[in-house]
Amino acid sequence: MSRLSRRRLLTRSASGLFGVGAVALLAACGAGASSAVPATTSSSQAAASTAPSSSAASTSTASAARSTAAATSAAAGGKVQLHFYSSGDVNIQQLWNNDLLPIWNKQHPNAPIQLIFSEHGATDQAVIDKLAGAKAAGKPTDIDLFEGGNNLRTYGEKGIFVKLTTADVPDLSKTPPDVVAEIGSYGVPYRASSVVLAYNSAFVKDPPTTLDGVYAWVKANKGKFTYNPPDTGGSGGDFVQATLEKFIPKADLKTFETSYDPSLEKEWDPGFALLKSLGPYVLNGGFYPKGNVPVLQELGKQTVYVAPVWSDMGLSYLAQKLLPDTVKLEQITPPFSGGAAYLGVPTGSQHQDWSFKFLQWVLQPDQQTVIIDKINGYPGLEWKYMPGTVRQKFAALAKSYDTFSFSSKFSSDVNKLWYEKVAGTPSPAKQ
Amino acid sequence: MQVVAPVPSRSWRHALTGLLLVSPPFLLMLFLIVAPTVQAILYSTGQVPTDNIVFQSDIDLVSSATPTLVVYQRLLSSPYVQADLAMTFQVTIASVVLVLVVGYILALYVRFSTGLLPSIVRVLYLIPMFIPVVIASYGLIEFFVANGFLQTILAQFGIQNMPSPIYTPWGIVLGQVWTGIPFAVLLLGSGLDGVPQELIEAAQDVGASFGRILWRIVTPQVVTPLLIVGTFTFIGVLGSYTVPYLIGPNAPQMLGVAMTAYNGSYQRPQPAVAMAVLTFLIATVAGAIYVWGTSRTERTAA
Known part of the structure; x- marks a missing residue:
């Protein structure tokens, strides 16, 4: 769980993206693609990162369109299938697959969540490229939830993730404001x-x-x-x-x-x-x-x-x-x-209502207690909203x-x- | 058996087959060694390829139209890198000397002694070869570290506060000698096996002492194996990473460790590549000595 090694991983994957971006650019040029519309039409202060992500975006448009079709067909019935892209170590995968998602799926049979897990965030950038591609093409996406860190803010500012408010997720108000501000409100800190x-x-x-x-x-x-x-x-x-x-x-x-x-x-x-x-x-x-x-x-x-x-x-x-x-x-x-892990909602998701419901659900003390028990994390909520027994157990740590x-x-x-x-x-x- | 095929065509075919056979290792050399070396030399002299984002990411990037040695000047004028270099040489030379001395003594012992003990030693000196370096390093750490196994035993006999070599340059030497011994003894042992027993017995007959036989008859016959062990150990230790990373001090660092730190943690791939080029040049000198030594003996043998 080292933040620094995570950061190094991010740096590496970022440089990897540059490489991929460069290749994609070449490919796009070779094919004479005219649809190289930058995903970042709005305020782009990071010029360096704009070019590769937009070029990568143009290449992933096709796959986004494909997945859109799948998503719409799934939404046809009363039942919807949510896709949750998460990343981290195996303990996080187990937390979702064995502990939290079974509870949610049981409580919400009409909106089961499928976890797509990327160990150590190896494919995070590909997921973001896919979202950027869908956005550039003006298509919806089948990615309904995304677990991330700084990338939620970076790409949120480019319009890929929803800027969350308490209207979407009421209990966002119970999370530490500086931790939410750190991510520019593009995610809910859940642990x-x-x-x-x-x-x-x-x-x-x-x-x-x-x-x-x-x-x-x-x-x-x-x-x-x-x-x-x-x-x-x-x-x-x-x-x-x-x-x-x-x-x-x-x-x-x-x-x-x-x-x-x-x-x-x-x-x-x-x-x-x-x-x-x-x-x-x-x-x-x-x-x-x-x-x-x-x-x-x-x-x-x-x-x-x-x-x-x-x-x-x-x-x-x-x-x-x-x-x-x-x-x-x-x-x-x-x-x-310290740092939090955040859950964000892509702007292109077709089931945003359900995504927001899920975020609100994760922030409930029951789920937060599961997180504390299983991975010894801190809650996403401020400590004062946690049950007394939990606060007692963490008395020496329960500070910001x-x-x-x-x-x-x-x-x-x-x-x-x-x-x-x-x-x-x-x-x-x-x- | 008749030779009817036209000679020119046959030799042409032979040449082609030969070229084809030799091309895989040649191409491998070209793509895995020669091309990266050229690229590294260009990059470290300021010729930064615009399409290489990793190379571009250096915080103190030196980029120039004409080749420049600024990166090397900066690197070599840094007192910290000087300390790294000095320690690298000290550790490398100490390791080479110790591997040669210990390896030679062991090989002589196994060659000239008879009985149960030498056969046990013959098995024992091979053991490090079958233990991965990472595991061996942790083993050495647990054994020699402060409050480790050795000190716990010694404390039972009232010996306390003995300094531990772990996390010092001597710890690295210890690790390198441990990993270098099997190869050294094997090579020197086979060299010693080639020394004719008659020569030694003849010398003994005329009353030569053991020291004299060793110096005048045995050692001259194993100069080549000694040279091979010396140069291989030198190159191996010079560029080593695992042992110095695990057993060495936080600072100064050996070049292999420093290189990795510059490349990753410090976000400065350019000086890291420059260090790699320096290491490569030093290793080339050792390689040249090896080639000179082996070709010389081949000539005298022929």
């Missing part, structure tokens, strides 16, 4: 996870509750803390990010999140200096295990007592007894960042998380500079 602080209560009687408290604890307890390098997983990545973010002037945060300007990177210097000063106090005098899981394993071996971990991974490890019972998770102040994240190029630079300025030579000066 989430964040990075939290794990500590072993057998050794840490008075755990730090603030970020500054963490630094102080690390320096007071030599060798009992570690985190993973930012490029190897989101848990360490968010610890690094939170430390850098601490010193960035508020006015510049937006730039760091949405664009790229290397001249601003000097604002990271105090953050990197702080991280480097922690070096001698980190496990074995400065060893950073390579990945979210290796950090959890160090916690399990009790070689470290405090470390940042993903909430869902930490809870799963505790449930599987891979961590001692004495390991507790808590969210600190300011919180580490930071939605900030560096843009792709900035986070690549964070990776590089972390290796150079924190792990790299000259080795950390003993303080």
Whole structure:
């Protein structure tokens, strides 16, 4: 569930799309296609990504038209078949196929949902190309629901996904507003996870509750803390990010999140200096295990007592007894960042009423509790709307998380500079 | 048996068959090695193909109409890359020396000893060959790491806080020697088997010491296998990834690890490709030494 590796996956699939787009463009030129109507007629600020997606769109028009026919014929009876395109790890596939969809299908025999799952989002871009193609051709689509992240916003702004309101999905009002704003209202957050602080209560009687408290604890307890390098997983990545973010002037945060300007990177210097000063106090005098899981394993071996971990991974490890019972998770102040998974509705879907109903259904506490129990995620709803027992169980975690994240190029630079300025030579000066 | 077929046509056919037979490996070389190498050299000198989006995505892309060495200058002037390079050479040379020394001692032992123990050693030194590198690396980590198996055992005897080689350059050397030994002993062993027993016995008869026999009679006969083991280990360690990634320190990194980081996590494929070209050039030097060494012995043998 690492957000960074997910992001890297996105970057790769994006570059893959460019390749596909280029090939499609060539093919389109070769065939002398005249119908290369850009899918992005409205405000397109990202010129680079417009060209390939529009060219890919032109090639997938035919398949969209085909699928439209299928969808209309299905709608003929009173019964409709909904198609839900989802992606992620196997646990998400199981969550839908084994736990949530059987309940929905039983309750709504007139609108059964079929799941089309893409492991690790491998075919997400193809699905979006298909939607873009259908839109460019002015045809409806058979894709009724789509699970995504930033792509919902990117393509929502191009008119491919519905901008959701409380008129469509009443309980959207019960989800955290900043999490919805993050996606531009083009999706409903239905589950989430964040990075939290794990500590072993057998050794840490008075755990730090603030970020500054963490630094102080690390320096007071030599060798009992570690985190993973930012490029190897989101848990360490968010610890690094939170430390850098601490010193960035508020006015510049937006730039760091949405664009790229290397001249601003000097604002990271105090953050990197702080991280480097922690070096001698980190496990074995400065060893950073390579990945979210290796950090959890160090916690399990009790070689470290405090470390940042993903909430869902930490809870799963505790449930599987891979961590001692004495390991507790808590969210600190300011919180580490996290992210939600969203469900969106394509503008071309013919069963939008049902899609909206489904989104409303997913947000009900019953379904939200299933999600929490099965994959140890956070609810999409704000914590206060969850049943008391759930809130009690998650008391130390049931806080909001930071939605900030560096843009792709900035986070690549964070990776590089972390290796150079924190792990790299000259080795950390003993303080 | 009569030879009636016209000679020119036959040799023409022979030539064609020969060409056809040799073309698959040649084409493979052309497409998988030569073409990417040329492409890499062009890209790293600023000749960026406009249709390659991955190449275009470099954050610090250097693009120029005429070939330029800016990427290499930037790379080699970075103190961090210098540290990476220095560690790569140190680890590579240490690994080559240790593989040769340990491999040669093992091969000599197996060749010149008799009894049960040498036959056991003969089986043992092959074991690393059958264990995948990833698994072997984790095995070495679990055994040698701080608070690992070895330190737990030593602690029983009151020895504590012994420094662990894991997550240091020496850990990488350890891993490389482990993976390099089987090949080295096999090759050196077959070289030693070629040394005529009569020569050794003759030397013993005239009263030569073991050291003298080793230095004057045995070693000169296995120069070629030593050279092959040395160059192969050098090239293998130089470009290695798994062992240094798993067992090595966070920084500095060996070139293979640094290359991957530049290509992926840092979004800078151009310096990554430049590092690949540098690695390729260094490996070419080692390859040249190998070719020179083997062709020399072939000539003397003939």
